[in-house]
Amino acid sequence: MQLIFFLYFCALLIKKKNMLLSIMEPIAPDNYVAFTFFLGYIAMFAASIFFFVERGSVDKKWKMSLLVSALITGIAAVHYYYMRDYNLATGDSPTFFRYVDWILTVPLMCVEFYLLTKLAGATKKLLWKLIFASTWMLVCGYIGEAFNPGGDAATSHSVTWGILSTVGYLYILYTVWIGEVALLAEKSNSETIKKGVRSLAWFVLVGWAIYPIGYMCMDGGWLSSIMDPASIDVWYNIADAINKIGFGLVVYTIAISESNKQLAN
Amino acid sequence: MNKLLFIYIVICYLIASVFTLENTITIQNQLLGSSILVIIFGIPHGAIDNILFLTESNLSKKVFYLLYFLSMLLYCFLWFISPLYSFIFFLFMSAYHFGESQLSNYNIEINFSKFIFLIWGVALISTLFLYNAEELSNLFNSYDDTSNFSIIFKYNVLDFLFYSSNFVIVLSLLYLKINKLITNEIFSTELFQIILLHITFFIFPVIISFTLYFVFLHSIKVLLQEYSYLEQKISGLNLMKFIKLLAPFTLLSLFFFIIFILISNIYNIDISLLLFLIISISVITLPHSISMTSFYDKINFK
Numbered sequence: 001m002q003l004i005f006f007l008y009f010c011a012l013l014i015k016k017k018n019m020l021l022s023i024m025e026p027i028a029p030d031n032y033v034a035f036t037f038f039l040g041y042i043a044m045f046a047a048s049i050f051f052f053v054e055r056g057s058v059d060k061k062w063k064m065s066l067l068v069s070a071l072i073t074g075i076a077a078v079h080y081y082y083m084r085d086y087n088l089a090t091g092d093s094p095t096f097f098r099y100v101d102w103i104l105t106v107p108l109m110c111v112e113f114y115l116l117t118k119l120a121g122a123t124k125k126l127l128w129k130l131i132f133a134s135t136w137m138l139v140c141g142y143i144g145e146a147f148n149p150g151g152d153a154a155t156s157h158s159v160t161w162g163i164l165s166t167v168g169y170l171y172i173l174y175t176v177w178i179g180e181v182a183l184l185a186e187k188s189n190s191e192t193i194k195k196g197v198r199s200l201a202w203f204v205l206v207g208w209a210i211y212p213i214g215y216m217c218m219d220g221g222w223l224s225s226i227m228d229p230a231s232i233d234v235w236y237n238i239a240d241a242i243n244k245i246g247f248g249l250v251v252y253t254i255a256i257s258e259s260n261k262q263l264a265n
Numbered sequence: 266m267n268k269l270l271f272i273y274i275v276i277c278y279l280i281a282s283v284f285t286l287e288n289t290i291t292i293q294n295q296l297l298g299s300s301i302l303v304i305i306f307g308i309p310h311g312a313i314d315n316i317l318f319l320t321e322s323n324l325s326k327k328v329f330y331l332l333y334f335l336s337m338l339l340y341c342f343l344w345f346i347s348p349l350y351s352f353i354f355f356l357f358m359s360a361y362h363f364g365e366s367q368l369s370n371y372n373i374e375i376n377f378s379k380f381i382f383l384i385w386g387v388a389l390i391s392t393l394f395l396y397n398a399e400e401l402s403n404l405f406n407s408y409d410d411t412s413n414f415s416i417i418f419k420y421n422v423l424d425f426l427f428y429s430s431n432f433v434i435v436l437s438l439l440y441l442k443i444n445k446l447i448t449n450e451i452f453s454t455e456l457f458q459i460i461l462l463h464i465t466f467f468i469f470p471v472i473i474s475f476t477l478y479f480v481f482l483h484s485i486k487v488l489l490q491e492y493s494y495l496e497q498k499i500s501g502l503n504l505m506k507f508i509k510l511l512a513p514f515t516l517l518s519l520f521f522f523i524i525f526i527l528i529s530n531i532y533n534i535d536i537s538l539l540l541f542l543i544i545s546i547s548v549i550t551l552p553h554s555i556s557m558t559s560f561y562d563k564i565n566f567k
Contacts, residue, residue, distance in 0.1 A: 159286045166278050173274070177266045202453065205266060212278070222285035226468075 027088065036237035037084035041077050047245040048074035054252060059262050062255035065115045069248030072105045076244050080237075093233050099142040101240075106138060107131045109247055110172065113181050116197055116254065120188035126180050130172060137168030141215060148218075162215055169212065176201040192261075196254035203243055203250070210239040266454065269489075270461075273481045277465060280473060290473070299476040303484075304519065310484040311549060312514035313491060314556035320498050321563060336555070337548045344544050352414050355547035360386025362554035366487055368455075369561040373446055381437045388430035389478070392463055394418075395427045397471035404471075408537035434459065458482070487557070494564055518549070 027034045051070035055063050079101035083094040110130035114122050144161025148154050175181050176197070185197035214232045216223040227235075266274075283290060319329055344351040364382035373381070394401060398418050405415040417423055435456070442452040462482075466474045495510070496502050525541060528534065536544075 155286060159282050162285070163282050166282075170275055170278070174271060178268055178271060198450065201266075206457065216281065216285065222281060223468075 027084075031088075032231075033093075033233045033237070034084055034087050036234050037080050037087055040237045040241045041080035041084060043241050043245060044073040044080060045077035047248055048077055051248050051252060054256075057259070058255040059259035061119070062259060065112060065251050065255055066248075068108055068111055068115065069251050072108045072244050073248055075104050075108075076101055076240065080240075087233075095142075095146055098236065099138060099146070103135065103138045103142075105244065106134045109244075110134045112247065112251055113176060113197065113200065116193055116200075116251070117181055117184035117188065120184040120193070122181075122184050126175075126184075130175065130181075133168045133171045133175075135168075137165050137172070140165035140168065141211070145215065145218060158215075158218065162212070165215070166212055169208065173204055173208075176204055190258065192254050192257045196250055199250045200247060203247055207239060207243040207246065210235055266457075269481055269486055270454075270458065273477060274461070276477060276481065277461075277469075280469060280477075284469075290470075292472070295470060295472040299472050302476055302480045304515075306480045306484040306488065308518050309511040309515045310487045310491070311553040312511045312518070313495075314553055315514075316495070316510060317491060317560045318556045320495075322559075333552045333556075336552045340548045340551050341544070344547070348410070348540070349413055349416065351547065352543065353417070355543070355550065356390055356417075357383070357387070358547075358554055359550055360390050362386065362550065362557065363389055363483060365554075365558060365561060366483055369565065370490070371447055371451055372565045373441060375441075375446060381434070384430050384433050384437065387426055388434045388459070389462065391423055391426040391430055393466050393471065393474060393478075395423050396463075396466045397474065398423065400471050404539065408539050410535075410537050410540045411543070431459070490564070491560075494560070521545075 027038060048070045051066050051073065055066045055070070058066060079097055083097050083101075086092070086094045086097060107130075110133070111127065113130060114127040117126075140161045144158045144165060148157050181197060182201070185194050188194065213223065213227075214236055217227045217232050280290075314333070315326070315329060318324070319326060322329075340351070343354070361379075361383045364385035364387075365379075367385055368378075368382055375381075394417070402415045402418050405411045438447070438452055438455055441447040442449065447455075462478060465477060469477070492502075492507055495507065499506070522545070525545075526538075529536075529538070529541070
């Protein structure tokens with residue numbers, strides 16, 4: 001079944017590739033934005049296949065976690081493929097598509113925390129709280145970035161929505177480092193899960209920090225003098241690839257390690 | 266990441282938002298916010314040195330107070346003889362104290378742990394000074410009696426201290442991690458904290474940067490350590506009782522500070538407020554750091 005699905009997915013991509021080959025623009029050697037979109041697409045597509053195929057190597061209870069990892073990188077790969085074309089065609093930052101990607105993949109990353117701590121007693125309530133917080137964070141961020149009225153009200157608009165968005169981020173940060181997720185991981189009696197959840201929490205703390213920083217680097221933002229707003233796409237692309245693939249690899253390591261333990265017993 | 270570091274991050278985001286909105290925070294507002302936080306958390310964290318030192322100590326109260334105030338007097342005398350050397354001594358002493366408070370709870374069992382404490386603090390202070398060199402140099406130059414302190418920004422001394430101490434502290438952390446003297450978790454947290462401090466000191470003005478570190482990563486941390494130690498020594502200790510323990514010397518410090526301000530307003534005292542602040546903080550810091558070294562020895566020995 002997995003193989004059929006995988007072959008179907010590859011066939012779809014080949015068909016899409018053939019359709020697009022004729023209209024695809026070449027990437028200029030100094031176009032780092034487009035290049036990192038391309039690199040992100042390739043890396044995340046490869047990671048997606050890896051996680052999907054590796055579902056067969058882990059115990060039944062970890063299959064869902066790996067499927068979610070494959071979905072995260074898979075969804076991102078499709079978006080990156082489109083964003084690269086968009087960027088090449090228009091030269092603009094694909095803010096809308098980036099947020100569509102994030103709004104689908106970030107809640108899924110939060111689902112990973114739930115799946116990892118489910119065995120230690122994580123409830124559906126926790127899952128929904130994390131999904132809500134991540135969606136809140138992204139919707140507020142998008143309003144702040146895309147619906148900026150400009151002029152005198154520009155800064156107050158972006159700061160207001162930026163603060164509201166950051167509340168969501170800080171809630172997730174608190175939950176995974178100090179709150180419910182951290183406590184559940186501690187309760188799990190598994191060193192692998194404890195370490196794994198802690199590694200994912202590091203991704204949220206360090207890896208996700210690029211997004212509020214990027215937000216502050218927008219035109220007129222407080223950090224726009226420190227980082228060129230035009231180069232922020234490059235940083236987003238690198239951070240996205242590291243965060244999503246890294247997240248999946250941590251989950252994969254936990255799944256393999258726990259499955260091997262189960263086999264040994 | 267612990268709760269204090271989380272609070273620190275939240276406050277950094279908040280201040281960043283204020284900066285985005287307002288472009289700046291006036292010096293008056295910075296000083297006001299800083300003073301409130303220092304009065305609530307900074308001064309109290311050193312207000313129970315007597316209790317901490319005398320618990321499980323053979324030294325009598327009289328001798329302790331005598332030595333405590335004698336060391337303060339001696340340091341005042343040193344300030345009188347050589348303000349510049351006293352200032353440099355103050356910076357290194359503070360560096361050791363901050364480093365000790367940062368790393369001592371890991372109970373690192375190596376011969377050169379005290380050297381690592383010093384280097385951690387030197388990295389902290391040199392980073393703060395280097396990123397805010399212009400602001401600090403202007404501040405020192407704005408008073409006659411502090412202008413010679415800006416010598417620390419000359420001859421690349423600060424650059425040397427900044428690069429070498431940061432390099433050595435990262436190297437030391439790596440050494441400790443490789444030799445399994447600290448866990449991977451501690452290593453990552455410490456490294457993250459160093460990077461976070463660099464970012465904070467770089468983007469915020471010096472008063473905000475230092476207050477954030479001093480209050481949230483130093484004073485409150487020490488207060489929590491003190492509370493948890495005394496909880497074992499004093500039966501039925503709760504927050505109210507702890508505040509009552511902190512109150513006398515906190516109020517006394519504030520009383521003397523207000524008295525000085527009043528006197529300096531009435532009489533024309535030949536010392537700037539900045540120098541007075543530096544001297545008073547430094548003379549309190551000397552016996553406080555000695556007491557805290559003894560305190561950390563006690564909790565680590567346990």
